[in-house]
Amino acid sequence: xxxxxxxxxxxxxxxxxxxxxxxxxxxxxxxxxxxxxxxxxxxxxxxxxxxxxxxxxxxxxxxxxxxxxxxxxxxxxxxxxxxxxxxxxxxxxxxxxxxxxxxxxxxxxxxxxxxxxxxxxxxxxxxxxxxxxxxxxxxxxxxxxxxxxxxxxxxxxxxxxxxxxxxxxxxxxxxxxxxxxxxxxxxxxxxxxxxxxxxxxxxxxxxxxxxxxxxxxxxxxxxxxxxxxxxxxxxxxxxxxxxxxxxxxxxxxxxxxxxxxxxxxxxxxxxxxxxxxxxxxxxxxxxxxxxxxxxxxxxxxxxxxxxxxxxxxxxxxxxxxxxxxxxxxxxxxxxxxxxxxxxxxxxxxxxxxxxxxxxxxx
Numbered sequence: 001x002x003x004x005x006x007x008x009x010x011x012x013x014x015x016x017x018x019x020x021x022x023x024x025x026x027x028x029x030x031x032x033x034x035x036x037x038x039x040x041x042x043x044x045x046x047x048x049x050x051x052x053x054x055x056x057x058x059x060x061x062x063x064x065x066x067x068x069x070x071x072x073x074x075x076x077x078x079x080x081x082x083x084x085x086x087x088x089x090x091x092x093x094x095x096x097x098x099x100x101x102x103x104x105x106x107x108x109x110x111x112x113x114x115x116x117x118x119x120x121x122x123x124x125x126x127x128x129x130x131x132x133x134x135x136x137x138x139x140x141x142x143x144x145x146x147x148x149x150x151x152x153x154x155x156x157x158x159x160x161x162x163x164x165x166x167x168x169x170x171x172x173x174x175x176x177x178x179x180x181x182x183x184x185x186x187x188x189x190x191x192x193x194x195x196x197x198x199x200x201x202x203x204x205x206x207x208x209x210x211x212x213x214x215x216x217x218x219x220x221x222x223x224x225x226x227x228x229x230x231x232x233x234x235x236x237x238x239x240x241x242x243x244x245x246x247x248x249x250x251x252x253x254x255x256x257x258x259x260x261x262x263x264x265x266x267x268x269x270x271x272x273x274x275x276x277x278x279x280x281x282x283x284x285x286x287x288x289x290x291x292x293x294x295x296x297x298x299x300x301x302x303x304x305x306x307x308x309x310x311x312x313x314x315x316x317x318x319x320x321x322x323x324x325x326x327x328x329x330x331x332x333x334x335x336x337x338x339x340x341x342x343x344x345x346x347x348x349x350x351x352x353x354x355x356x357x358x359x360x361x362x
Contacts, residue, residue, distance in 0.1 A: 013167060015075030016054065017179025020129030021086035022152045024054035027134045028068035029090040032059055034142040042068070045250020046182035047126060056093045057085060063093035065149075072154075077184045079191065080163045081175065086154040090148055096139075097147045100130045105157020106177060111170025111232075113205025114198055122166070122176040123152055130182065152177055165195035168231055169202050199235045200247050208233040209253045213244040215260035215275065218355040223259050226349075226357065241265070242273025245339040252344050258336065259349040262358060263310035263323060268348075269331035282310045290327050291317050314350075314358065325350045331355060333361045 015126055024042040027338045032038050038059040044052055059068040069087035072079075089103060102108050102121030133330075135148050154160070156172040161167065166176060178191055196213075212223035220234050224317050236246050241258065243302045248256055248333050263282050264275045272280035288296070288304040296304070305311035315322035329348035336346045350359035 013075040015073045015074055015079070015082070015184040016052065016076055016157065016182055016183055017127070018072060018081055018086055018154070018175070018177045019124065019130060019179030020046065020054065020182040022088055022123070022127050022177050023130040023134055023182075024052075024088055025056065025068040025070055025086060025088035026131050026148075026152070027138065028059045028066070028151045028292050029066040029088050030135055030138055030148055030223065032061065032066040032068070033090060033092055034138065034144055039068075040068075044130070044182075047130065048181060050182075054283065058087075062089065065089060069155075070285060074184045077189075079184060080160050081157075084160065086177075087153050087155070088149040088321055091142075091154070093149055095147050095149045095308055096145065098128075099137050099147070099149050100128060100131075101149065101151040102174065103151040103153025103158070105154035105174040106152050106168055107157075107161060107169065107171035107174040110172050111202050111206060113202035114169065114171075118327070121152070122171045122174070124176060124178050126180050126182075127177045130179075164191075164249065165199060165236060168234075168236070169195065169198050170232075189240070192238065195234060196237055196240060196243045197247045200244070200251060200253070201234050203235070203252060206232060210255040210257070211253050212257040212259060213237040213241065214258075215239070215241075215264045218347075218353070219259040219261070219351055222349065222351050222355045222357060223257060225355075227257070238274040240273075241268055241275060242339075245336055248340050249346060252341050255345040255347075256336075256340065257347050258319050258332070259351060261311075262328065262350045262352070264312050265332050265348060265350045265359070266310055266328045268335055269328045271335055273335075284310070284313055287313050287317075287328070289326065290331065291322050291324055294327060295324050296320065296322055311352065318358075323359065326361060327359075329361035331357040 028042040068087040069085045072081045072084045074082035101259045107122040109120050161175045211233050215219040235306045243272045267275045267280045288301040303316050304313045314324045332348045348360040352358050
């Protein structure tokens with residue numbers, strides 16, 4: 001039988017952001033307009049100074065300008081845009097400088113609270129600066145005194161955006177062009193964490209000072225039912241509860257409700273701020289110890305320790321009259337209080353697989 005796990009770990013491959021793709025394609029299209037040379041590779045300089053050659057899948061003249069495209073390579077990161085064609089359409093204009101427009105598959109900002117004004121294309125500040133720097137340098141090289149109109153698009157981006165937080169953030173019509181370093185680190189999940197930060201900022205900017213950070217759809221539904229919170233106040237944090245706590249420390253709200261499955265919250269209660277199974281695990285022995293502090297005898301503790309799942313452990317404790325859900329929430333609350341400002345009212349909720357609340361601490 002083939003061994004599925006290599007003895008030596010295989011290094012994970014980094015990739016490039018949509019911002020890097022937009023920079024490479026806009027540079028190639030502009031160079032074609034100014035020099036007449038169509039490239040199959042565009043070399044760009046990332047914000048930290050690395051020189052990166054990016055392959056192009058097309059670079060051609062259009063009726064009123066030029067366009068170029070590249071295939072987004074996210075490396076080994078599970079990025080929704082991996083494999084998508086990111087393209088730029090460039091037109092020359094008399095006025096110096098660079099203007100940006102949303103093409104097919106790139107969204108437009110419709111809510112306050114983001115780093116971009118309402119009505120702007122969802123092309124983030126660092127990618128804008130990267131493109132501007134490269135295009136202004138190209139203009140100087142070629143002795144060109146005019147400016148550029150840059151339209152960025154992503155093939156299939158409108159459908160891909162439905163798999164992101166953009167609709168909830170008020171970015172409509174497509175994806176965001178992202179990146180701060182130009183590089184995607186495998187499993188850094190930087191785009192997801194950025195969307196958590198943006199979700200909190202958008203909620204605050206629109207007057208929602210009670211937010212609920214939820215691990216998934218069931219916990220969102222539970223908070224929606226419990227508090228009648230609108231979608232804009234529901235933060236889909238996934239496993240990144242630490243990102244929520246740290247951002248709320250910088251951008252406080254009045255009330256933070258954290259809701260998740262019992263297993264996820266038991267990890268938080270044990271001090272883990274990343275709740276993914278690759279970085280943290282459920283400590284059944286710790287659950288047994290906490291149950292013992294509330295009257296569990298040796299037999300019950302053993303039953304909790306050898307449970308097949310955390311839900312089974314909670315059910316065993318509940319049958320014995322021990323509110324393990326509340327206990328876990330109290331310990332999770334202590335972890336949160338070490339990070340979140342005292343001015344923020346924090347509360348914890350656990351739910352079962354049906355979305356029923358099984359534990360609370362405030």
